[in-house]
Amino acid sequence: MTSRIELALNQVTFSYENNRILDRINFALTTGSFNSLIGPNASGKTTLLGCIAGNLTPDTGQIILSGKDSQLRQPKETAQLLAMVPQQFDMPFAFYVREIVAMGRIPHKRFLGRLSQSDNEAIDQAIELTDLSDLQGETLSHLSGGEKQRVALAIALAQEPNVLLLDEPTTHLDLSSQIDILNMVKDLCYAKGMTVLSVMHDINLASRYSDHILVLHKNRILHQGTALEVIAPNMLRDVFAVRSEVHMHDGYPTISLLSSYNSDLGTGQ
Amino acid sequence: MTAGQHPNPSTRPSHFVVLLIATFALFASALLASMVGSVDIPLSDSIAIVLANVGIQTGNPIQSHAHILVDIRIPRVVAAATTGMCLACAGVLYQGVLRNPLADPFVIGASGGAALGALLGMLIAANRILPAEFAITPTLSLIGALLSVWLAYSLSRSRGFTRISSLLLAGFAIGSFTGSLSALLIFINNSMRLRLVQTYTWLLGGVSTNDWITTISTFSLAIITIICSLLIAIHLNALSLGNNSARRLGVDVEKVRLVAILLASMLTGLAVWLSGIVALVGLVIPHSMRMLVGPDHRILIPTSALVGSTFVVITDMVARSAFSPAEIPVGIITSLIGIPVFVLLIRKNLHQYDF
Numbered sequence: 001m002t003s004r005i006e007l008a009l010n011q012v013t014f015s016y017e018n019n020r021i022l023d024r025i026n027f028a029l030t031t032g033s034f035n036s037l038i039g040p041n042a043s044g045k046t047t048l049l050g051c052i053a054g055n056l057t058p059d060t061g062q063i064i065l066s067g068k069d070s071q072l073r074q075p076k077e078t079a080q081l082l083a084m085v086p087q088q089f090d091m092p093f094a095f096y097v098r099e100i101v102a103m104g105r106i107p108h109k110r111f112l113g114r115l116s117q118s119d120n121e122a123i124d125q126a127i128e129l130t131d132l133s134d135l136q137g138e139t140l141s142h143l144s145g146g147e148k149q150r151v152a153l154a155i156a157l158a159q160e161p162n163v164l165l166l167d168e169p170t171t172h173l174d175l176s177s178q179i180d181i182l183n184m185v186k187d188l189c190y191a192k193g194m195t196v197l198s199v200m201h202d203i204n205l206a207s208r209y210s211d212h213i214l215v216l217h218k219n220r221i222l223h224q225g226t227a228l229e230v231i232a233p234n235m236l237r238d239v240f241a242v243r244s245e246v247h248m249h250d251g252y253p254t255i256s257l258l259s260s261y262n263s264d265l266g267t268g269q
Numbered sequence: 270m271t272a273g274q275h276p277n278p279s280t281r282p283s284h285f286v287v288l289l290i291a292t293f294a295l296f297a298s299a300l301l302a303s304m305v306g307s308v309d310i311p312l313s314d315s316i317a318i319v320l321a322n323v324g325i326q327t328g329n330p331i332q333s334h335a336h337i338l339v340d341i342r343i344p345r346v347v348a349a350a351t352t353g354m355c356l357a358c359a360g361v362l363y364q365g366v367l368r369n370p371l372a373d374p375f376v377i378g379a380s381g382g383a384a385l386g387a388l389l390g391m392l393i394a395a396n397r398i399l400p401a402e403f404a405i406t407p408t409l410s411l412i413g414a415l416l417s418v419w420l421a422y423s424l425s426r427s428r429g430f431t432r433i434s435s436l437l438l439a440g441f442a443i444g445s446f447t448g449s450l451s452a453l454l455i456f457i458n459n460s461m462r463l464r465l466v467q468t469y470t471w472l473l474g475g476v477s478t479n480d481w482i483t484t485i486s487t488f489s490l491a492i493i494t495i496i497c498s499l500l501i502a503i504h505l506n507a508l509s510l511g512n513n514s515a516r517r518l519g520v521d522v523e524k525v526r527l528v529a530i531l532l533a534s535m536l537t538g539l540a541v542w543l544s545g546i547v548a549l550v551g552l553v554i555p556h557s558m559r560m561l562v563g564p565d566h567r568i569l570i571p572t573s574a575l576v577g578s579t580f581v582v583i584t585d586m587v588a589r590s591a592f593s594p595a596e597i598p599v600g601i602i603t604s605l606i607g608i609p610v611f612v613l614l615i616r617k618n619l620h621q622y623d624f
Contacts, residue, residue, distance in 0.1 A: 055513045076519030084517050092368045093509050093564035106507050107519040137280075155510075159518070 386413025474600015549607025
C-alpha cells in the first residue's frame with residue numbers, strides 16, 4: 001500500500017482563556033487509514049477535532065489537509081475535503097431526512113444552486129451506505145439516537161470528503177449499532193480511500209478497528225502506533241488510571257479492567 | 270415507527286403550484302379589499318378605474334369612486350400587503366437565524382423597538398431638526414428594531430447558548446420597556462398628545478394611508494430586501510444544523526447571521542413605520558407555511574411573503590369594515606389570531622426546548 005499523508009498536524013497548540021488545551025500536537029495520518037483518538041475526559045480530544053475541522057483556530061502550528069495548510073484554504077474548500085460527524089445534533093425545524101442529508105452538498109454548490117445529477121447521486125449513495133432508505137421521508141424527531149447518528153454520518157458522506165472526523169460515534173448506540181456504524185466507516189476507508197479520525201471511548205473497539213491509535217493525555221500525544229504497539233497495561237495505568245490485563249483476542253489486543261487506581265488507591269502499586 | 274406513516278419528501282406540494290396559488294390569492298384579496306369599505310365599489314368600476322389609469326378606457330366609472338380607489342384604497346391595500354410580507358419574512362429570518370420557531374418580531378421585542386424609533390423619528394421630523402429628504406422615521410425605526418434584537422439576544426445568551434425561555438423573557442422585557450417609553454413619549458409631547466387617538470391607533474397596528482411615492486418606495490424596498498434574503502436562504506437551512514455544523518459545511522456563519530438579522534430588522538422597521546405594531550404575523554404565517562411547504566428557506570421565504578401579504582390585506586379589510594364606520598387597528602385582529610397560535614406553539618415545544 002502506498003502511504004500518502006492525507007492529514008498532518010505540525011506543532012499544533014491551542015489555549016482557551018490562558019489554559020493550554022492542546023500542547024504541540026504532531027501526527028500524520030495516511031490516506032485510507034482508520035485512526036482512533038483515545039484519552040481520558042478533558043484531555044482535549046473534542047478540541048483537537050474542533051481545530052482540525054476549522055471550528056477552532058489553533059494558536060500556533062499547522063494543519064496540513066490534502067497537501068495544503070488548511071488555514072490557507074477557504075472554508076468552502078475545506079468543507080469539500082473534510083467532514084465531521086458531531087457527537088449529537090438536533091434540528092429545530094421539521095426537515096426530512098433526505099433534505100438534511102442534501103445539506104452535505106452545500107460546499108459543492110453555488111448559493112442558490114439546485115441539486116445536480118451528481119449531487120443527487122452523492123445523496124443517494126450516502127443514504128444507501130447508512131441504511132436510511134426507509135427513513136428518507138421522516139423528520140428527525142421521529143428517529144432513535146442510532147438513526148440520528150446515521151443521519152449525521154450521511155450528511156458527512158454526502159460531502160464526499162477525503163477526511164472524515166467522528167466524535168465518539170458510538171456513544172448513544174446499543175452494541176449492535178456500534179458495530180454496524182464502525183463496520184460502515186471501516187468499509188469506507190477501504191472502498192473509497194477515506195481517511196478516518198475517530199474519537200473513541202471503548203478501547204477494545206478502538207483496538208479492533210484502528211490501523212493507528214493516538215493517545216491524548218494531559219494535552220499532548222503521549223503514544224501513537226498500531227493497537228499492538230499502543231495498548232498495554234502501562235499505558236492504561238498512566239493515561240486512564242486503571243489496572244488492567246491485556247490479552248490477544250482474534251488477533252487484536254483486548255483489555256480486561258481489574259480496578260481503578262482512583263477508587264482503590266495503592267492496591268495496584 | 271415505520272416510514273409509511275410519515276409523508277415522503279415527494280408528498281410536499283410542488284413549489285410552482287404553491288407560488289402560483291399564493292400569487293393568485295394575493296391579487297384576488299387585493300382586488301376584494303379595494304372594493305370593500307365604507308363605500309363599496311363594484312367590481313366593474315374597480316376594473317374600469319384601474320384600466321383607465323393605465324390608459325385603457327372601458328367605461329364611465331363614478332368619479333368619486335375613482336378618487337377613493339386610486340388615492341385611498343389601493344395605497345392602503347399596498348401598504349397592508351407590504352406590512353404583511355415584511356413581517357412574515359422578518360419572522361422567517363429571525364426564526365432561522367435564532368434557530369427558534371417562536372422568534373417573531375413582536376415576541377422578541379423588535380417591533381417595540383422599531384415603534385419607539387419611529388416615534389422619535391416623527392418627533393424629529395415634526396420639529397424639522399433634520400432636512401425632510403433625510404428619511405429619519407424609517408431609519409430610526411430600523412435602528413430601533415436592530416438595537417432591540419441585539420439586546421434581547423445578548424441578554425438571553427449565556428455560554429454561547431440561547432435558551433428559548435430566556436429569549437422570550439428578554440423579548441417581553443424589551444417589548445414592555447420600549448412600549449412604556451413610547452407611551453411616555455406620546456403623553457409628554459404636546460403635538461402627539463393632541464393626536465392621541467391617531468398615534469395610538471398607529472401604535473396598535475393601524476395601517477395608514479400614504480401618498481403613492483411613499484407607498485411604492487416602501488414596497489420596492491421591501492421587495493429588494495426579500496430578494497436579498499433569498500440569496501442567503503440555503504445558508505439559513507445549514508444554520509438549522511447548528512452553528513458549528515454549518516461552519517463545517519463552509520458557511521460563513523457570522524456573516525450570514527449578521528446579514529439575516531440586518532435584513533429582518535430592516536423588514537421589521539419598514540412594517541412598523543407603515544403600520545405600527547401588527548403583532549404575530551411573523552409567527553403565524555411562517556409557522557403555517559412551514560407545515561405546508563416545509564422548512565426549506567428557499568421556498569419558505571417567497572411563500573411566507575405572498576401569504577403574509579394576503580393575510581394582512583384581508584385582516585385589514587375586516588378591521589376597517591367589520592365595525593364600520595369605526596375602524597379598528599389591524600394589529601388587534603392579528604393578535605387575536607396570533608396569541609392562540611403562539612400558546613399552541615409553546616405547548617408543542619415545551620418538551621423539545623426544556624424550559
